[in-house]
Amino acid sequence: MPEQQLTRRDRYRRRTVAEIKEAAMAQVRSGGPEALSLAAVARTMAMSAPALYRYFAGRDELLAELAVDAHLALARTLEAAAAGATTPAARLRAVAVAYREWALAQPHAYRLACESPHGCVASAAQRSMNVLLDIVAEAGAPPDAVIPAPLRAQLHRWNDGAGRRGHPAGVRHFGLVWWSRLHGLISLELAQHTVGIGIDPGLLYRSEVETMVDSLRHGVTAGSSR
Amino acid sequence: MPEQQLTRRDRYRRRTVAEIKEAAMAQVRSGGPEALSLAAVARTMAMSAPALYRYFAGRDELLAELAVDAHLALARTLEAAAAGATTPAARLRAVAVAYREWALAQPHAYRLACESPHGCVASAAQRSMNVLLDIVAEAGAPPDAVIPAPLRAQLHRWNDGAGRRGHPAGVRHFGLVWWSRLHGLISLELAQHTVGIGIDPGLLYRSEVETMVDSLRHGVTAGSSR
DNA sequence: GTCGCTCTGTTAATGGTCGTAACTATGCAT
DNA sequence: ATGCATAGTTACGACCATTAACAGAGCGAC
Numbered sequence: 001m002p003e004q005q006l007t008r009r010d011r012y013r014r015r016t017v018a019e020i021k022e023a024a025m026a027q028v029r030s031g032g033p034e035a036l037s038l039a040a041v042a043r044t045m046a047m048s049a050p051a052l053y054r055y056f057a058g059r060d061e062l063l064a065e066l067a068v069d070a071h072l073a074l075a076r077t078l079e080a081a082a083a084g085a086t087t088p089a090a091r092l093r094a095v096a097v098a099y100r101e102w103a104l105a106q107p108h109a110y111r112l113a114c115e116s117p118h119g120c121v122a123s124a125a126q127r128s129m130n131v132l133l134d135i136v137a138e139a140g141a142p143p144d145a146v147i148p149a150p151l152r153a154q155l156h157r158w159n160d161g162a163g164r165r166g167h168p169a170g171v172r173h174f175g176l177v178w179w180s181r182l183h184g185l186i187s188l189e190l191a192q193h194t195v196g197i198g199i200d201p202g203l204l205y206r207s208e209v210e211t212m213v214d215s216l217r218h219g220v221t222a223g224s225s226r
Numbered sequence: 227m228p229e230q231q232l233t234r235r236d237r238y239r240r241r242t243v244a245e246i247k248e249a250a251m252a253q254v255r256s257g258g259p260e261a262l263s264l265a266a267v268a269r270t271m272a273m274s275a276p277a278l279y280r281y282f283a284g285r286d287e288l289l290a291e292l293a294v295d296a297h298l299a300l301a302r303t304l305e306a307a308a309a310g311a312t313t314p315a316a317r318l319r320a321v322a323v324a325y326r327e328w329a330l331a332q333p334h335a336y337r338l339a340c341e342s343p344h345g346c347v348a349s350a351a352q353r354s355m356n357v358l359l360d361i362v363a364e365a366g367a368p369p370d371a372v373i374p375a376p377l378r379a380q381l382h383r384w385n386d387g388a389g390r391r392g393h394p395a396g397v398r399h400f401g402l403v404w405w406s407r408l409h410g411l412i413s414l415e416l417a418q419h420t421v422g423i424g425i426d427p428g429l430l431y432r433s434e435v436e437t438m439v440d441s442l443r444h445g446v447t448a449g450s451s452r
Numbered sequence: 453g454t455c456g457c458t459c460t461g462t463t464a465a466t467g468g469t470c471g472t473a474a475c476t477a478t479g480c481a482t
Numbered sequence: 483a484t485g486c487a488t489a490g491t492t493a494c495g496a497c498c499a500t501t502a503a504c505a506g507a508g509c510g511a512c
Contacts, residue, residue, distance in 0.1 A: 208406070
């Protein structure tokens with residue numbers, strides 16, 4: 001019933017939507033979310049601008065969908081990187097490097113996904129998160145007890161996707177904190193903050209990743225509660 | 227020779243510049259850098275839009291200056307927070323809390339300063355950085371030896387402001403990494419990533435800050451060079 | 453005090469954007 | 483064959499940034 005049962009018009013519509021997104025994403029990649037212009041997209045497609053409103057409610061909705069697509073593309077990249085390594089430590093390094101390389105290859109798309117209000121689609125980011133969570137889970141996380149009680153409860157309540165066994169709070173805590181650390185360095189790098197003072201952001205990143213690998217090895221590095 | 231020696235016109239000009247920035251910053255605060263409209267600024271000042279070009283080369287330059295101002299305001303806040311605490315650990319907590327509160331109070335201004343291409347003014351961010359560096363220096367940082375050589379060299383070369391004694395590479399490394407960690411969590415919080423999954427970003431932040439306080443106490447937690 | 457330059461403001465105009473309205477033609481189901 | 487939802491069009495209104503051309507006030511030099 002899928003695909004071939006679609007009417008001619010529906011298949012055509014899908015192609016058009018894909019083409020719009022492609023052109024729009026190209027604009028975002030080269031000039032950031034701000035640079036996305038419906039008029040320009042329409043021009044490259046030899047269409048009139050108002051026609052785009054048959055496919056998207058407006059500029060914001062289009063950006064939101066692009067953000068979701070970006071999240072999924074990032075997640076696929078991380079999954080591939082994780083699959084190519086065997087030990088948890090190697091996987092963590094591979095994923096961290098893949099994360100940075102993806103962000104650097106298309107900085108504006110990364111900003112759209114992770115720093116714009118459009119990118120806050122929890123379900124889209126979840127898939128990347130799961131890659132990290134699985135690594136931490138396999139390596140073994142610290143006991144939940146070291147996490148302050150209120151935070152522990154929230155972590156426990158967090159539902160990380162349909163059909164997945166729940167990870168303990170310690171694992172989730174690590175996953176979140178690590179993501180924030182990777183993101184923090186990359187965010188500063190994209191804003192040129194490190195280059196501005198003559199520091200190679202890649203070296204800084206590697207150093208922070210090794211800190212994470214170490215805490216993965218030693219099993220526990222979470223802070224005391226107070 | 228300053229202030230009073232200024233001609234009448236010059237003093238007037240300063241007032242006008244300040245008024246423009248004030249109105250512009252108000253717009254940025256309430257709607258982000260994208261929402262800044264020269265036309266709107268001119269309207270609130272009962273001026274014509276082209277008149278603004280006597281004071282700023284264009285929208286981008288105005289945004290850049292606002293970013294510098296934001297950096298300075300943030301730095302002053304951090305300095306005040308640091309001055310209010312006595313021990314390094316207490317100072318670190320106070321500064322971290324002040325940093326987050328400043329960002330949350332005016333999220334768009336924070337984004338302008340730290341995540342937009344306009345905010346990459348190294349000299350402006352330096353003053354906030356120095357607050358962190360001084361705390362680390364007082365607490366005592368790990369020996370430089372644990373830092374990979376190339377990164378160490380770059381850290382050593384980094385000039386953190388006129389008239390300041392140079393901090394060792396270990397101190398600078400800590401300062402940079404900590405800033406990136408604080409920024410990472412706040413960036414995700416501002417993009418609603420943590421709230422989307424039911425985690426209170428404040429709890430996560432406090433937990434990460436405590437991790438930093440611990441490593442400050444133990445003196446050393448830098449990653450091995452590998 | 454007056455001349456002339458610079459600074460600060462104006463209006464007018466160009467070219468760009470998003471989004472809506474009104475209208476036309478085509479695909480497709482009945 | 484008829485009729486309706488779809489997908490496109492042009493025309494329009496309301497913004498916006500920026501430039502050009504022009505007018506008056508401040509202020510220093512003579």
